[in-house]
Amino acid sequence: GENVEQHPSTLSVQEGDSAVIKCTYSDSASNYFPWYKQELGKGPQLIIDIRSNVGEKKDQRIAVTLNKTAKHFSLHITETQPEDSAVYFCAASRSGGGADGLTFGKGTHLIIQP
Amino acid sequence: GAVVSQHPSWVICKSGTSVKIECRSLDFQATTMFWYRQFPKQSLMLMATSNEGSKATYEQGVEKDKFLINHASLTLSTLTVTSAHPEDSSFYICSARQGFGANVLTFGAGSRLTVL
Numbered sequence: 649g650e651n652v653e654q655h656p657s658t659l660s661v662q663e664g665d666s667a668v669i670k671c672t673y674s675d676s677a678s679n680y681f682p683w684y685k686q687e688l689g690k691g692p693q694l695i696i697d698i699r700s701n702v703g704e705k706k707d708q709r710i711a712v713t714l715n716k717t718a719k720h721f722s723l724h725i726t727e728t729q730p731e732d733s734a735v736y737f738c739a740a741s742r743s744g745g746g747a748d749g750l751t752f753g754k755g756t757h758l759i760i761q762p
Numbered sequence: 763g764a765v766v767s768q769h770p771s772w773v774i775c776k777s778g779t780s781v782k783i784e785c786r787s788l789d790f791q792a793t794t795m796f797w798y799r800q801f802p803k804q805s806l807m808l809m810a811t812s813n814e815g816s817k818a819t820y821e822q823g824v825e826k827d828k829f830l831i832n833h834a835s836l837t838l839s840t841l842t843v844t845s846a847h848p849e850d851s852s853f854y855i856c857s858a859r860q861g862f863g864a865n866v867l868t869f870g871a872g873s874r875l876t877v878l
Contacts, residue, residue, distance in 0.1 A: 684869070691768070691855050691869035692806070737805060749796045749857075750867060754805045 650675040652740050654753025662761050667728055669756045671738035672720040678740040681714060681721045682750070686735045695736075696723070725758075733760045764790050766858045768870030775846055776878055783841045783873045785856030791836035792858035796867070797829075800853040812839045846877040 651674040661667045673681075679700035684692035698705045698712045698721065705712050709728075714721040725732055735757050739750040765788040775781050785795055793814050798806040810831050811819040818831035828850075830842040839858075843850050853874050857867040 682866075689872070689874070691766075691857075691871045693869070694866070697866070749808050749811060751808075752805045755803075757803075 650678055650740055650751040652738060652751050652753040654738050654756060656756060657754065658757045658759070660759040660761055661728055663728055663730060665728055667723075667725045667732070667758055669723045669736055669738070669758070670720060671722070671740075671753050672718075673740040673751075674719070675740070675742070676719065677742050680741050681712070682739050683710075683712060683723050684737045684739065684752075686737065686755075688734075692737060728758075728760050730760050730762060733758060764858070764860060764866075764868040766792075766856065766868045766870040768856055768873055770873055771871060772874040772876075774876045774878065777847055778845055780842055780844045781846055781875060783843075783854055783856075783875075785839045785841070785858065785870050787837045787858045787860075787868075790858075790860050792839075792860060793836065794859045795833060795839040796857045796859075797831060797839075797841050798855045798857070800855060800872070802853075806855060809841075843875065846875070848877045851875055851877045 654671045682697035685695045686692045696710050696712050698714050709726045711724040735755045737755045738753040741750045767786045769784045795812040797809045799809050800806050808821050809824045812831045812833040814833045814836050820826045833839040853872050855872040857869045
């Protein structure tokens with residue numbers, strides 16, 4: 649089955665700086681890679697996703713890059729703000745049918761220092 | 763956008779009792795729902811896949827008689843923790859997928875179960 653590794657487990661950056669979280673996956677058939685943000689005591693919220701037919705996707709301060717050959721993808725947050733502090737999870741799955749869910753990374757606790 | 767409602771958000775029960783958690787898709791029909799368990803500061807662990815009108819598919823190591831899942835309609839799946847024990851205390855999260863093949867999942871807000 650799929651195995652997703654996520655690094656770092658904790659990331660502390662100064663407000664206004666950029667944050668980068670990296671994930672690798674094992675199943676070359678995976679072609680859907682979402683990122684979720686989870687605040688304390690809440691369920692994960694989808695913040696951005698990418699499919700394997702593109703290499704990069706951007707939404708305001710958030711971007712995701714995908715390297716299919718190396719089987720890794722990264723989340724980039726620019727101009728970080730205090731409200732970006734949360735736990736971020738990457739995930740991977742196959743699309744196109746089937747009942748499989750997502751395989752999640754172990755999460756990165758992002759701390760934005762004022 | 764798609765909304766998934768999970769109820770209750772938190773529950774405290776005595777050891778030996780059963781607890782039911784509901785997961786509802788509010789503005790879409792969910793042919794598939796997923797149930798996850800999350801321990802403090804850890805990732806989401808998939809427990810089972812719930813398909814409308816059929817039996818749930820459980821992940822290895824998850825006791826189907828312990829965690830009963832029912833997906834009787836396209837908008838509702840329930841997870842019942844039977845004969846709960848303190849080790850069942852956890853954060854349980856559901857997610858719902860719109861339509862077959864769609865991999866965009868919407869998560870509920872989670873249910874915090876504490877078993878005394």
